Amino acid sequence: xxxxxxxxxxxxxxxxxxxxxxxxxxxxxxxxxxxxxxxxxxxxxxxxxxxxxxxxxxxxxxxxxxxxxxxxxxxxxxxxxxxxxxxxxxxxxxxxxxxxxxxxxxxxxxxxxxxxxxxxxxxxxxxxxxxxxxxxxxxxxxxxxxxxxxxxxxxxxxxxxxxxxxxxxxxxxxxxxxxxxxxxxxxxxxxxxxxxxxxxxxxxxxxxxxxxxxxxxxxxxxxxxxxxxxxxxxxxxxxxxxxxxxxxxxxxxxxxxxxxxxxxxxxxxxxxxxxxxxxxxxxxxxxxxxxxxxxxxxxxxxxxxxxxxxxxxxxxxxxxxxxxxxxxxxxxxxxxxxxxxxxxxxxxxxxxxxxxxxxxxxxxxxxxxxxxxxxxxxxxxxxxxxxxxxxxxxxxxxxxxxxxxxxxxxxxxxxxxxxxxxxxxxxxxxxxxxxxxxxxxxxxxxxxxxxxxxxxxxxxxxxxxxxxxxxxxxxxxxxxxxxxxxxxxxxxxxxxxxxxxxxxxxxxxxxxxx
Amino acid sequence: xxxxxxxxxxxxxxxxxxxxxxxxxxxxxxxxxxxxxxxxxxxxxxxxxxxxxxxxxxxxxxxxxxxxxxxxxxxxxxxxxxxxxxx
Numbered sequence: 314x315x316x317x318x319x320x321x322x323x324x325x326x327x328x329x330x331x332x333x334x335x336x337x338x339x340x341x342x343x344x345x346x347x348x349x350x351x352x353x354x355x356x357x358x359x360x361x362x363x364x365x366x367x368x369x370x371x372x373x374x375x376x377x378x379x380x381x382x383x384x385x386x387x388x389x390x391x392x393x394x395x396x397x398x399x400x401x402x403x404x405x406x407x408x409x410x411x412x413x414x415x416x417x418x419x420x421x422x423x424x425x426x427x428x429x430x431x432x433x434x435x436x437x438x439x440x441x442x443x444x445x446x447x448x449x450x451x452x453x454x455x456x457x458x459x460x461x462x463x464x465x466x467x468x469x470x471x472x473x474x475x476x477x478x479x480x481x482x483x484x485x486x487x488x489x490x491x492x493x494x495x496x497x498x499x500x501x502x503x504x505x506x507x508x509x510x511x512x513x514x515x516x517x518x519x520x521x522x523x524x525x526x527x528x529x530x531x532x533x534x535x536x537x538x539x540x541x542x543x544x545x546x547x548x549x550x551x552x553x554x555x556x557x558x559x560x561x562x563x564x565x566x567x568x569x570x571x572x573x574x575x576x577x578x579x580x581x582x583x584x585x586x587x588x589x590x591x592x593x594x595x596x597x598x599x600x601x602x603x604x605x606x607x608x609x610x611x612x613x614x615x616x617x618x619x620x621x622x623x624x625x626x627x628x629x630x631x632x633x634x635x636x637x638x639x640x641x642x643x644x645x646x647x648x649x650x651x652x653x654x655x656x657x658x659x660x661x662x663x664x665x666x667x668x669x670x671x672x673x674x675x676x677x678x679x680x681x682x683x684x685x686x687x688x689x690x691x692x693x694x695x696x697x698x699x700x701x702x703x704x705x706x707x708x709x710x711x712x713x714x715x716x717x718x719x720x721x722x723x724x725x726x727x728x729x730x731x732x733x734x735x736x737x738x739x740x741x742x743x744x745x746x747x748x749x750x751x752x753x754x755x756x757x758x759x760x761x762x763x764x765x766x767x768x769x770x771x772x773x774x775x776x777x778x779x780x781x782x783x784x785x786x787x788x789x790x791x792x793x794x795x796x797x798x799x800x801x802x803x804x805x806x807x808x809x810x811x812x813x814x815x816x817x818x819x820x821x822x823x824x825x826x827x
Numbered sequence: 828x829x830x831x832x833x834x835x836x837x838x839x840x841x842x843x844x845x846x847x848x849x850x851x852x853x854x855x856x857x858x859x860x861x862x863x864x865x866x867x868x869x870x871x872x873x874x875x876x877x878x879x880x881x882x883x884x885x886x887x888x889x890x891x892x893x894x895x896x897x898x899x900x901x902x903x904x905x906x907x908x909x910x911x912x913x914x
Contacts, residue, residue, distance in 0.1 A: 386869075389885045390862060393855070400851045400892045404844040404899060523877035537879040538870035539862045546863030553859040557852075577908070584900040591893040598886065824837045825911065 316634070317462060319643025320650075327495065327651045328476065334491045338484035348485035348688055349416040349666055350571040355490055357578040361585020364569050366493030367659040368560075368586070369500060369593055371453050371652050372718055375626040377594070381601020382608070382621070382628035385526070385536025388601050390543065392594035394553060398560025399590055403583035406561050409737055409823040410570045411579035417663075418567040418729070419671045422736045425815045426744040431732070432675040434751045436667040438728040439564040441755070442721045443664040443698070444705075446565075447657060449717040451706025453626075454653040460623045461630065461646045467707055474703035476654055481661045481695040486572060489658045496648075496655035501589060503648045504596040507629070510636040511603030519599075526605040536605070548784055555786035559722030562729030565656075565663035576826055597629075604628035607635045657702070665695035716767040719784070723762065727754040727789040731797055737823060739801075740816040746801025754793025761785035836910045843907065847899050854888055 342348045355363065370376075373395065381388030414420030419435035451470055458469035480488045515521035523537065530536050543549040560566065570579045608614045608621060614631045616622050621631065633645040669691025674682045732751045735742045762768060764779040782788075821827075861869055861884075869881025 386881060386885070389882065393858065393885055393888050396889055396892055397851060397855045400896050400899075401848055403896050404848045404851075520876040520878050523882070527877050534870075534877075537877065538881050539866040543862055546860075549859050549863030550856075553856065557855060577904070580900060580903060584896045587896040588893050591889050595886065595889055820837070821834075824834075824840055 315639040316643035316646065319640050320462065320646040321643075323644055323647035324650055327499070327647065331476075331480065331488070331492050331495065331654075335480050335484035335488040338487035338491075341487060342483065342485040342692075343685075343688065345416065345670075345684055345687065347487060348691065349568070349662075349670065351486040351490050353572060353574050355572040355578075357573060357581025358585055359490070359494060360569060360573050360578065360582035361589060362497045363490045363493040363572075364566065364582060364586035365589035365593070366495075366497030366500070366655045367565055367569060368563075368590060368656075369497070369652070370450060370656040370718075371457065371649055372449070372715070373593070374500065374504070374597065374652060375453075375457070375629055375649060376715070377597045378601040378604060378629040378632075379625035379627070380542075381598065382604040383625045384532070384540040384542065385530065385602070385605070386538055387540045387542035389598055390539065390552075391556075392597055394556030395560070396587070396591050396594050398557045399583065399587040401557060402561050402566075403580065403587060406567075406733070407570055407579045407583040408576040410567060411573065411576045412823050412826045413737070413819065415571055416568075417571075417666050417670050418564060418733060419667075419675075422732050422747065423675075424736065424819055426736065426742070426747055428675045428680055430744055430748040432671040434732070434748050434755075435729070436671040436676075438724060438751070438755055439667040439671075440664055441759075442564060442724050442729070443660045443667075444701075445717040445724075446721040447660050447664075447698075447702045448705045448709055449714045449721075450653055450657050450660070451702055452709050452712065452714045454650070454657075455706055455710060456624075457626075457649060457653070460627065461649070466710055470703055470706040473653060473657060474699050474706070477657045477661050477702075478696050478699035480654075480658045481665060481699070482692045486568075486662060489655075489662050490569075490572060492658055493655040496651045497589065499648045500652055501593060503633075503645050504593060504600065506641070507633055507636065507645065508596045508599040508603070510641075511599055511607075511632070514636070515606075522599065522602050522606060526602045529609040530605045531609070547787060548782055551782060551784035551787035554790055555719065555723045555726045555784055558730045558786070558790060559724075559726035562725030562733065563721075564667065564725075564729065565659040567729075567733075568663050568666065569659075600629050600632060603636070604632045607632055611635070661695050661698050661702070664698045665691045668694035668698075713771070716762070719767075720758075720762050723758050723784070723786050723789060724755060726786050727758040727793045731790065731793045735794075735797060737819075740813060741801055741805075742797070743801045743804040745804045746797050746799075750793060750797025750800050753796040754789060757792050758785055758789040761789055836907070839910055840903075840907055843899070843902065847895055851892060851895060854891060858884060858888055 346352050377388050377392050413424055419432050423431045454473045455466040455469045458464055459466045480492055527534050543552055573579050608631055614622055634642040669687055673690045674687055728751050732747050761780045766778040766783055769775050769778045871880050
C-alpha cells in the first residue's frame with residue numbers, strides 16, 4: 314500500500330536521524346548536567362518546541378480529534394483544559410523552578426525541608442505518574458501501529474520500547490530533547506497542512522465547516538454544546554482542576570525547565586510552549602470537525618456497523634487520507650508514531666532521574682554519591698523502566714487505558730502540585746506536613762479512582778460505584794492541601810527563626826536567581 | 828520578610844504574576860461553571876450561523892491564553908527585568 318511505503322520511509326528517516334543524534338549525545342552523557350539537563354544549553358525557543366513535543370501526546374492529536382469527532386464540543390473542553398495549565402506554569406512556576414532547582418523538581422520541593430522524606434515522596438509520585446502515563450502511551454502505540462501498518466501488536470510495543478530505551482539510556486536529556494523538537498516540528502507541520510486542506514474545502518470559513526459538521530453528525534446541532542463528557546457541575550469543576558493544576562505537576566514537563574541556562578530562557582520556553590500547544594489545539598478543533606464533515610457519512614471509512622474503522626481515535630488518520638490521499642496518510646501515520654516516541658522518552662527519563670537522583674543520591678546516600686555510580690544507576694533504571702513499560706504494554710493489550718492519563722494528571726494535581734506550590738509560597742510548610750500530607754493526597758487520589766465508576770464499575774464489574782464521580786480532583790486536591798496545611802500547623806515545634814530566614818533566602822533565590 | 832517587601836522587583840513581579848494567573852483562572856472557571864450549571868447558555872447560536880456562544884467562548888479562551896503569555900513575556904523582558912538593577 315502506497316501509504317505504508319511513504320509512512321515507512323518517513324519513519325525510518327526519523328529513527329535514523331534520532332539515533333545519529335543519540336550517538337553523538339552519548340559521548341557527552343557522562344556528567345550529571347548533560348544527562349539530566351542537556352548541559353543547560355537548550356535555548357528558550359528550542360525548549361518551547363521540546364516541551365510542546367513532550368506534552369502533545371498521541372492522546373492529544375488522535376484522542377482529542379477523536380473526541381471532537383464523537384461528540385463535538387466535549388473535545389473542545391478537553392483541549393482547553395490541557396492548555397490552560399500552561400499560562401499558569403509561565404506566570405507561577407517556570408522561572409522559580411529554574412532558579413531554585415537543577416535536575417529534578419524534587420530539588421525545589423526539598424529546598425527548605427529534610428531531603429530524605431520528601432525525596433521518597435517525590436520519587437514515588439513521579440514513578441506512579443510516569444508508570445500510568447507510560448502504559449496508556451504503550452497500549453495506544455501498539456493498537457495504532459497494528460491498525461496503520463498491519464504489524465503485530467507486540468512487535469509494535471517492542472519497537473517503541475527498544476527505541477525509547479536507547480534514546481534515554483545512551484542519550485539522556487540531550488537525545489530526548491532533540492527527539493521531542495523534531496517530533497513537535499513534524500506534528501505541528503502535519504496538523505497545519507491537514508487543517509489547511511480541510512478549511513480550503515470550506516472557503517476558509519469556520520462557520521461553513523461547522524454547518525457541514527452539524528448536517529453530517531447524527532447528533533446534529535448538539536455537537537456544538539457540552540455533551541455527556543461532564544454530566545454535572547461537580548465533574549466539570551473536578552476535571553477542570555485536574556487539568557489546570559495537573560499540568561503544573563507532571564514530572565517529565567517540570568524537568569524540561571532545567572535544560573535552559575537561566576530564568577529568562579525558562580520564561581521564553583513556557584511562552585513558546587504555550588503558543589505552540591495552543592495553536593495545536595486550535596488545529597485539533599478544525600481537524601475534529603473536519604473529520605465529522607468528511608467521515609461521518611462516508612462509507613469508505615465506516616465499518617459494517619456504521620462506526621469509524623479502527624475506533625474514533627483514527628478520525629485524524631482517516632481524514633488525512635480523505636483530504637490528502639495516500640501520501641499524506643503515510644506522512645501523518647509516521648508522525649503519529651514519532652509522537653509516541655517523544656513522549657515515552659520524556660517519561661522514561663523523568664522516571665530514571667527519580668531513581669538515580671532522588672532515591673540513589675539523596676535517600677540511599679545522604680546527598681553525596683559518586684557521579685559515575687549515580688549515572689550508572691540512572692541509565693540502568695531507564696532500561697528497567699523501559700522493560701517494565703514493554704511488559705505492561707503487552708499485558709494491557711485491548712484494555713481501555715485512557716483513564717490512566719486522567720489518573721496521572723489527578724496524581725500530579727493532588728500530590729506534586731500542592732507540595733511544589735506550598736514549598737515555594739508558604740513559609741510554614743514543614744517536612745512532616747509535606748510528606749504525610751502529600752502521601753495522603755496520593756492515597757486519596759488512587760483510592761477515589763479505584764472506587765469510582767471507571768474502575769469499580771467498568772473494570773471490576775460491580776453494580777454501583779462507591780465514589781460517584783469519574784474525576785476525583787476536586788476532592789483529592791482539596792483534601793491534599795488541607796492535610797499538608799493541618800499537619801504542618803500541628804508540627805509547629807519543628808519550625809524556628811532559622812526556617813523563616815531560610816524562607817526569605819529561598820524567595821530571593823526564586824525571584825532573583827541567587 | 829522586610830527585605831522581600833522592600834525589594835521592588837520582587838513586589839512588582841509577584842503582583843503581575845498573580846494578576847495574570849487570576850485572569851486565566853477566572854476566565855477558565857467561568858467557562859467550566861457555565862458547562863456545569865448553565866450548559867444551555869453555551870448552546871445559543873450567534874446570529875444565524877452554526878457558531879454557538881459556547882464554541883466562540885472556548886476558542887477565545889485558547890487565543891486569550893496565548894495572548895496573555897505574550898503580553899506577560901514582553902512586559903517581563905522589557906520592563907520588569909530592568910527593575911532588578913535599580914537598588
